Amino acid sequence: MYDPQSSKALIEQNVCFYGAGSMAEAIVQGLISRSVILSGQISMLNNSNNDRLKQLEDRYGVRTANDPNKKIEILSKSQIIVLAMKPKDAAEAIRLLSPILSEDQLLVSVIAGLTIETMQSLLGRKQPIARTMPNTSSTIGLGATGISFSKETTEEQQRIVRTMFEAVGTVSIIEEDKIEILTGVSGSGPAYIYYFMEAMIEAGVEGGLTPEQAKELTVQTVLGAARMVAQTGENPADLRAKVTSPNGSTQAAIEVMAKGNVFNTIKAAVFRCAERSKEMGAELEEAIK
Ligand SMILES: NC(=O)C1=CN([C@@H]2O[C@H](COP(=O)(O)OP(=O)(O)OC[C@H]3O[C@@H](n4cnc5c(N)ncnc54)[C@H](O)[C@@H]3O)[C@@H](O)[C@H]2O)C=CC1
Numbered sequence: 001m002y003d004p005q006s007s008k009a010l011i012e013q014n015v016c017f018y019g020a021g022s023m024a025e026a027i028v029q030g031l032i033s034r035s036v037i038l039s040g041q042i043s044m045l046n047n048s049n050n051d052r053l054k055q056l057e058d059r060y061g062v063r064t065a066n067d068p069n070k071k072i073e074i075l076s077k078s079q080i081i082v083l084a085m086k087p088k089d090a091a092e093a094i095r096l097l098s099p100i101l102s103e104d105q106l107l108v109s110v111i112a113g114l115t116i117e118t119m120q121s122l123l124g125r126k127q128p129i130a131r132t133m134p135n136t137s138s139t140i141g142l143g144a145t146g147i148s149f150s151k152e153t154t155e156e157q158q159r160i161v162r163t164m165f166e167a168v169g170t171v172s173i174i175e176e177d178k179i180e181i182l183t184g185v186s187g188s189g190p191a192y193i194y195y196f197m198e199a200m201i202e203a204g205v206e207g208g209l210t211p212e213q214a215k216e217l218t219v220q221t222v223l224g225a226a227r228m229v230a231q232t233g234e235n236p237a238d239l240r241a242k243v244t245s246p247n248g249s250t251q252a253a254i255e256v257m258a259k260g261n262v263f264n265t266i267k268a269a270v271f272r273c274a275e276r277s278k279e280m281g282a283e284l285e286e287a288i289k
């Protein structure tokens with residue numbers, strides 16, 4: 001987890017978020033709120049949206065730029081560049097970086113599917129790269145990030161990337177071929193939980209609770225269940241058994257889910273997410289041929 005001691009070095013780096021959307025904002029918000037990096041050392045670049053950049057400047061005190069020359073200046077002076085655009089925009093953006101980067105600048109990608117090999121092909125050289133898969137809960141310091149490093153990264157660069165993401169949650173260092181399944185579990189995972197919550201809230205309201213009550217009860221239930229697993233160390237299956245009285249109301253509910261094959265459907269969704277992430281990588285690889 002976040003170690004304030006090791007975060008000191010990170011403050012010395014200039015970090016540029018190349019792509020200023022929701023994932024970039026989640027990380028920036030987490031980094032700034034935990035004082036891991038000074039806002040003055042963070043730059044955020046977008047494709048075109050001036051209003052969005054102004055909003056980010058006002059909210060976080062970060063530097064932004066829209067002028068092409070200023071963008072190039074910022075990119076060339078940042079020791080760390082976080083690639084945070086959508087996969088479809090990545091090839092063009094990385095190609096633009098190629099003539100600007102020096103060999104010791106570190107690229108940190110959060111882009112789903114995009115492999116280290118494809119990024120290095122686009123750049124035309126073996127740049128040090130950290131391929132990461134965070135999630136949006138980084139906003140509140142409860143993110144879960146998977147990281148794979150290219151061979152070219154130094155120990156110091158690896159330490160900085162770890163520190164950066166440990167400041168906004170937990171970090172798993174993994175081999176690159178595991179990053180798709182990690183995307184299926186934790187990268188996209190918050191969306192599955194929100195989906196589940198949407199259904200619980202809707203059912204509560206249809207059953208007569210006020211929307212506020214249904215939301216509060218659902219939020220506290222999800223929060224409590226996650227904390228129970230984290231704090232007791234017990235398996236979810238054992239904790240579930242404690243809620244489920246024989247022939248009781250929970251059993252009746254779980255039977256409905258089992259009939260709807262919910263367990264296997266969730267597993268299938270995780271695998272499909274991983275597969276889609278691989279497909280997105282293959283599409284990008286194909287596009288640069
Ligand atoms: N949203 C999420 O939960 C997660 C997203 N990711 C990854 O993060 C990346 C960004 O996703 P979001 O933040 O959700 O997307 P988003 O659409 O909110 O943000 C992308 C931003 O990149 C900017 N952009 C596009 N082309 C650009 C260029 N050439 N130069 C500079 N900026 C450019 C766009 O203007 C936009 O503001 C994606 O590749 C996604 O796979 C990874 C983990 C979780």
Ligand SMILES: O=C(O)[C@@H]1CCC=N1
Pocket residue numbers: 112183187188
């Ligand atoms: O949906 C996506 O493609 C991205 C990757 C993980 C979460 N959102």
